[in-house]
Amino acid sequence: MQSFRTELENPVVERDIIELEKKIRLYREGQIPDEKFRSLRLARGVYGQRQAGVQMVRIKLPYGKMTLAQWKRIADVSDEYSTGNLHLTTRQDVQIHFVSLERTPELWSKLDLDDITIREACGNTVRNITASDRAGIDPQEPFDITPYADAAFRYFLRNPICQDMGRKVKIAFSSSDADTAWSFMHDIGLIPKIQDVKGVPTRGFKVMVGGGLGAQPHLAKVAFDFLEADLLLPYIENVLRVFDRYGERASRHKARLKFLIQKIGMEEFVRLVEEEHLALKAQRLPIDAAAWPDTQAPQGTPGTAYSIKNPVKYEAWKRSNVIQQKQAGYLAAYIKVPLGNIRSDESRYLIGKLHGVIADDVRVTANQGLLLKFIQPGNLPYVYSVLEEVGYATPGFDSVSDITACPGTDTCNLAISSSTGIAAALEQVIEEEFPELVFNKDIKIKISGCMNSCGQHSIASIGFHGSSLKSAGKVLPALQVLLGGGIVGNGEGRVADKVIKVPSKRGPDVLRTLLNDYGTHALDAEKFNEYYDRKTEKYFYELLKPLTELQSLSEEDFVDWGQAQDYATAIGVGECAGVVIDLVATLLYEAEEKLELGMEAIGKGQYADGIYHAYSVFVQAAKALLLGEGVACNTQIGIINDFEKNLVATGRFDVADFKEQVLQINAQAPTAAFARQYFQQAQAFYKQAQLFRENNAVGSVIAQ
Incomplete structure (x- = not known):
C-alpha cells in the first residue's frame, strides 16, 4: 500500500491515514482481533456491509455543506473506489458502498485533497453535526x-x-x-x-x-x-x-x-x-x-441557450421546491433526490452546468435531498432546465411524495426487510393516485429497514419499519405502521405510536387507506396529526386491521420488495455502536498508546488533552486487570470503583488512594503542573499494571 507522506499537506490527517493503513495490515496479519478492529475502523468512517468483503465508507459533511469542488471530488472518488453512486443520508452525510478495505486509506487521502474527512463518521464518537439546511438564508x-x-x-x-x-x-x-x-x-x-x-x-x-x-x-x-x-x-x-x-x-x-x-x-x-x-x-x-465569511452570491448567467421541456411542471416545481432567501433578490431551490441516490456522472453534469449561477455552498438535506442557494430570479428557469435534463426537476420536495428511507436490506447488516423497495412503491401510489399531495408539506412519510430508525420512522406522520410475520410455517416480510410523529416547534416533538403490523406487500394499501380516510373525514384545514389525535390510535388500528389477515396470502407476499426469491430474515451484527471484544493484552497496548498521546499533548502545551489521555490510561489498565480477574466491566466509574474494591482494598495491588487519584481529572484545573503530575501518576500505574499482569496468569476475555 502506498505511502501518503508526500501527498498530503495536513500532517494530522496524514498521521490518521498512515495509522489506518498500519492497523489494516496488523489486522490482516492476525495481530488485532476482528471485533477490536471493527471499533477502530468505524471511528474512521469504514462500516461493514451486508455483503461480505466490502465496506461502506461514510463521508462526514458537517451541517451537510459541500463546495462544488468537494462534491466533484466525492463523485470522482466514488467512480474510482466504489460504484459511482452517492447516497445522501438523513444525517447529511454522503455514503459510498462496495469499497475494498485495503483501499480505504488511499480513498481518504484523495478526499483530503479537498478537505473532506471520514474521521468519526461512524463508531462511538461524536457523529456528524447536523443543522437546518436553510441556515444562513x-x-x-x-x-x-x-x-x-x-x-x-x-x-x-x-x-x-x-x-x-x-x-x-x-x-x-x-x-x-x-x-x-x-x-x-x-x-x-x-x-x-x-x-x-x-x-x-x-x-x-x-x-x-x-x-x-x-x-x-x-x-x-x-x-x-x-x-x-x-x-x-x-x-x-x-x-x-x-x-x-x-x-x-x-x-x-x-x-x-x-x-x-x-x-x-x-x-x-x-x-x-x-x-x-x-x-x-x-x-x-x-x-x-x-x-465567518459570507456566502458569495454568484454573478454568472447561462452561457448557452436552453429550453424548458415541461412548463406546467416547472410552475409546480417553483411552487413546491423554491423558497425566498432572507437575502433580498435571491432564491434557493431544493432538489428531490429519490431515496437519496445520485450518480457521480449526474453530479458532475450538474456541477459543470450550474457553476457560476449557484453559490459554492450546496447543502445535503436531512431528508436526503440537496439545496442550491443564491439563485438570481432570472437564472431560475436555466437552473430548472439543467435539473430537467438529468431527471432531478421533480416537484414535491419535502412533501408527502418525498419519502425518506434508509438503505435497508440493500446493504445494511441490521435491516429486516426492504425499505427502498417499499418507498418506491409508495411514491408511485402518491404520484398516480394522489397527485395533488405534491404540495402537502404537513404529512411526512419515513421508512426504516428495522426498528433502529435510521430512516427516522419514529417521528413521521406516517412511518414504517421493517419487520417479519409467520404464516403456515413460513416467514414473510412485514411493516410495522406508526402514526402521529413530527415536529411541534421550539424543541418539542412527537414520537409516533406503533399502531399495527401488516405484510410488507400491503404497504401501498395502508397508504391508500390512510390518505383516503384523511381526505374524506378531516375537518377544513385540519392537519394530519390533529386528525390522528381526534380519531385516536384505536380508530386507526380498526381502520387498518383488515389488512393484517393472513388467510388470503399469495406467493408474492413471501417475496420482499425488489427481490426474486422467498423472504428469509438474515440479520447480521450491527456496527453502529461497535460491539467490542477486548483482550487484556489489547487493552494494555491501548493504554500504552494513550501514554504516548498524552506525552505528545503535554509537550505541545495541550494540557487538558494530555490529562484526558492520562485518565484513559488509568481506566484502560484497570479494566484490563479486572478482566483478568474475571470481573465484568461496564461504566468507567464502575471500573474505578471495582478496581478499588477487588484489587486495592484486598491488598493485591498497592496504590494509595486509587479512586481519589484517578478522579482528580475533574477536581483540578488543567494547569501545566497538574498535567505533568497526573501523567506521571498514570505512567507509574501503567508500569505497575504491566508487572501485575506478568506475575498473574491472565487470559483473553470478552469485555463487551
Missing part, C-alpha cells in the same frame, strides 16, 4: 448558526474526550423555532435565541439533552432555555465527559445518553455536568461569528 433565523455548528465540529473532531465512548452522540443545530433539524430527537439539540444579558442583546441557544430514536425513542429534556453562545462548547464538553465516564458500556441497547439520564435522573445528571467544569480547557469559548 432562513428568513426566520435569529442569526446564522453555521459558524457555531462548524466550531463544534472542529472542536470535537479528534478530541480525546469522545474517541471511545460507550456509544455515539448526535448533535443538531436548528436555525429557528421551526426546529427543522429536529433538536428534540438528538443527544444534544440546539435552537438559536437572542436575549438581553445585562441590557445587551446576546446570542445564545435553547439546549435540549437526552433525545434519541432507535427502538426506544426519547424526547429530549430542556437543559437551558437560554445558554450564552460563549458557553456552548464548554457545556457540550461537560456533557461528553459525563457520558464517557458514567455511560453504559456492557449493553449497547442501553448505551445512549437518553438511558443515562433516565437511570440517574436529570437532577443528578446536571450535578455531574457541573462537576466537570473546573477541568475544562476554557470556561468560555467565544466563537467569532462576525468573522
Whole structure:
C-alpha cells in the first residue's frame, strides 16, 4: 500500500491515514482481533456491509455543506473506489458502498485533497453535526448558526474526550423555532435565541439533552432555555465527559445518553455536568461569528441557450421546491433526490452546468435531498432546465411524495426487510393516485429497514419499519405502521405510536387507506396529526386491521420488495455502536498508546488533552486487570470503583488512594503542573499494571 507522506499537506490527517493503513495490515496479519478492529475502523468512517468483503465508507459533511469542488471530488472518488453512486443520508452525510478495505486509506487521502474527512463518521464518537439546511438564508433565523455548528465540529473532531465512548452522540443545530433539524430527537439539540444579558442583546441557544430514536425513542429534556453562545462548547464538553465516564458500556441497547439520564435522573445528571467544569480547557469559548465569511452570491448567467421541456411542471416545481432567501433578490431551490441516490456522472453534469449561477455552498438535506442557494430570479428557469435534463426537476420536495428511507436490506447488516423497495412503491401510489399531495408539506412519510430508525420512522406522520410475520410455517416480510410523529416547534416533538403490523406487500394499501380516510373525514384545514389525535390510535388500528389477515396470502407476499426469491430474515451484527471484544493484552497496548498521546499533548502545551489521555490510561489498565480477574466491566466509574474494591482494598495491588487519584481529572484545573503530575501518576500505574499482569496468569476475555 502506498505511502501518503508526500501527498498530503495536513500532517494530522496524514498521521490518521498512515495509522489506518498500519492497523489494516496488523489486522490482516492476525495481530488485532476482528471485533477490536471493527471499533477502530468505524471511528474512521469504514462500516461493514451486508455483503461480505466490502465496506461502506461514510463521508462526514458537517451541517451537510459541500463546495462544488468537494462534491466533484466525492463523485470522482466514488467512480474510482466504489460504484459511482452517492447516497445522501438523513444525517447529511454522503455514503459510498462496495469499497475494498485495503483501499480505504488511499480513498481518504484523495478526499483530503479537498478537505473532506471520514474521521468519526461512524463508531462511538461524536457523529456528524447536523443543522437546518436553510441556515444562513432562513428568513426566520435569529442569526446564522453555521459558524457555531462548524466550531463544534472542529472542536470535537479528534478530541480525546469522545474517541471511545460507550456509544455515539448526535448533535443538531436548528436555525429557528421551526426546529427543522429536529433538536428534540438528538443527544444534544440546539435552537438559536437572542436575549438581553445585562441590557445587551446576546446570542445564545435553547439546549435540549437526552433525545434519541432507535427502538426506544426519547424526547429530549430542556437543559437551558437560554445558554450564552460563549458557553456552548464548554457545556457540550461537560456533557461528553459525563457520558464517557458514567455511560453504559456492557449493553449497547442501553448505551445512549437518553438511558443515562433516565437511570440517574436529570437532577443528578446536571450535578455531574457541573462537576466537570473546573477541568475544562476554557470556561468560555467565544466563537467569532462576525468573522465567518459570507456566502458569495454568484454573478454568472447561462452561457448557452436552453429550453424548458415541461412548463406546467416547472410552475409546480417553483411552487413546491423554491423558497425566498432572507437575502433580498435571491432564491434557493431544493432538489428531490429519490431515496437519496445520485450518480457521480449526474453530479458532475450538474456541477459543470450550474457553476457560476449557484453559490459554492450546496447543502445535503436531512431528508436526503440537496439545496442550491443564491439563485438570481432570472437564472431560475436555466437552473430548472439543467435539473430537467438529468431527471432531478421533480416537484414535491419535502412533501408527502418525498419519502425518506434508509438503505435497508440493500446493504445494511441490521435491516429486516426492504425499505427502498417499499418507498418506491409508495411514491408511485402518491404520484398516480394522489397527485395533488405534491404540495402537502404537513404529512411526512419515513421508512426504516428495522426498528433502529435510521430512516427516522419514529417521528413521521406516517412511518414504517421493517419487520417479519409467520404464516403456515413460513416467514414473510412485514411493516410495522406508526402514526402521529413530527415536529411541534421550539424543541418539542412527537414520537409516533406503533399502531399495527401488516405484510410488507400491503404497504401501498395502508397508504391508500390512510390518505383516503384523511381526505374524506378531516375537518377544513385540519392537519394530519390533529386528525390522528381526534380519531385516536384505536380508530386507526380498526381502520387498518383488515389488512393484517393472513388467510388470503399469495406467493408474492413471501417475496420482499425488489427481490426474486422467498423472504428469509438474515440479520447480521450491527456496527453502529461497535460491539467490542477486548483482550487484556489489547487493552494494555491501548493504554500504552494513550501514554504516548498524552506525552505528545503535554509537550505541545495541550494540557487538558494530555490529562484526558492520562485518565484513559488509568481506566484502560484497570479494566484490563479486572478482566483478568474475571470481573465484568461496564461504566468507567464502575471500573474505578471495582478496581478499588477487588484489587486495592484486598491488598493485591498497592496504590494509595486509587479512586481519589484517578478522579482528580475533574477536581483540578488543567494547569501545566497538574498535567505533568497526573501523567506521571498514570505512567507509574501503567508500569505497575504491566508487572501485575506478568506475575498473574491472565487470559483473553470478552469485555463487551
